[in-house]
Amino acid sequence: MSPVITARDLQRWYGHGDDAYHAVRGVDLDVEQGEVFALLGTNGAGKTSTLDLLEGLASPDGGTVEVFGLDPVRHRRRVRPDLGIMLQAGGLPGELTVAETLTMWRGTCTHPTTVDDVLDKVNLTDRADVRVGSLSGGEKRRVDLACALLGQPRLLFLDEPTTGLDPESRRATWRLLADLKAGGVTMVLTTHYLDEAEALADRIAIMHAGAVARAGTLREIVDGHPSTIVFDHPGVALPPIDGLTVDGSRVALATHRLQHDLLDILTWADRQNLPLSGLGARAASLESVFLDLAGEPAHDQTIGATR
């Protein structure tokens, strides 16, 4: 596999002086040919700011980006024809019909497919003659996706592609993206739906406060994270298990050996005939990794004087 995107030490600031805001702080990314790469993170983590840099819509304030081996800003004319970009807010004019919008958009593409083809792909053939302004939020999102597909891109950027879609439309979009992947299209997507990343992504990066906090395959990310066991303090001396912590009336254990430690705790309680109230065991999951990261304090982001 060869890298389609290589980003090193990306930096992005907004504003100047005392109000300057450091939104992207040293992001490194490699996206390989044909893979689906998901960028996750809390609101304001820097996902869209990073995408803008990868898409060549903005120049980094530090660091380097290469797309197909080229700088996407300086070599925009060579890179852009192979990109499909679905922005977070489409911003299409509401007065044109869906078909007119796509026909107009098609005129900007170097090697487009047909309007009928993309309408069929996003399941909007029946809505071709409806004004964009009259569409539902989910339908508008699918027009945005259709626009991104018109140029038959080799690399597709999708910023929250299924936000606002009903569950059936989400699944249909997942099937479409899986078909595109099978056809060799490389994708970078952001999403707040963890199941979407689990279903689609070959690799995932979780951003927090402008930096990549975790990256890897789903398995690598989850395996590196502890599972948790909690129970109410039973009011007796606790078992000799490394890592047990007490917070008020709750006892907690973060462990990479969930089954082993749970068995030890249950055996200890059973031998003493102790009922363990409030007992809970949670295996590590993408959600638990995400929630634990989201709970970590963000550093002070306003460092105008250092810009």
Ligand SMILES: Nc1ncnc2c1ncn2[C@@H]1O[C@H](COP(=O)(O)OP(=O)(O)OP(=O)(O)O)[C@@H](O)[C@H]1O
């Ligand atoms: N043009 C701008 N001027 C000033 N600050 C900005 C600008 N654009 C984004 N930011 C700030 O940069 C930070 C990162 O924003 P960004 O949109 O990249 O986050 P995100 O991870 O995509 O968030 P979300 O999940 O909410 O879309 C946010 O705190 C945001 O307020």
